[in-house]
Amino acid sequence: MYQFSYAEIMEDGVADAKDRERQVLTRSIELLRAAKAAGGYNRDAIEALFYTRRVWIRFIEDLKQPENQLNQELRANLISIAIWILKECDRIRKRETDNFQGIIDVTTIIRDGLQ
Template sequence: MYQFSYAEIMADDVADSREREKQVLDRAVSLLRAAEYKGRESREAVEALYYTRRVWVALIDDLRLTDNQLPANLKADLISIGIWILKEVDRIRMRQSVNFKGIADIITIIRDGLK
């Protein structure tokens, strides 16, 4: 029987976590693209905005935790981006914007940066 080392298990956990994060961000991008195509008044827009908001609130909450091991400057940058995304989501909801593409583009950049 093969015995896994602690380092191997931890590396797998990190890799699994990153893969789940990518999947969550992929879904947000997909929903935002559909909303952009269908329009601000569509069911797709409601779903995309709701999902994106939930994702970024959760990410910001996680980034604020003291046991989050990302470098402080990276956490601050991601929190700032998250706040911008939440503000853009609210602007779309209040019919002040249709910037689905801008939000999707930023999320795509962040998703592509996950290692």
């Protein structure tokens, strides 16, 4: 029987968490691209914005936790990015902008930075 060390288990846990984060960000990007392609404020836009807001609100909640292992500066920067995305989602919802591409670009950078 193979025994896993605590470090190996924790490393696998972090890798799994990052993989899940990449997956949800990829899904958000896909939905935002579909909304952008559809044009206007329609069902695709509503679905994309709802999903994207849920993702980034959850990230903020996680980043605010004291047990989050990212350094404080990185956590603060990610929270700032999340707030910007949430504000852009709200501006799209209010039909003040159609900046899906800006959200897609920033989300892609964050997703690609997860390693």
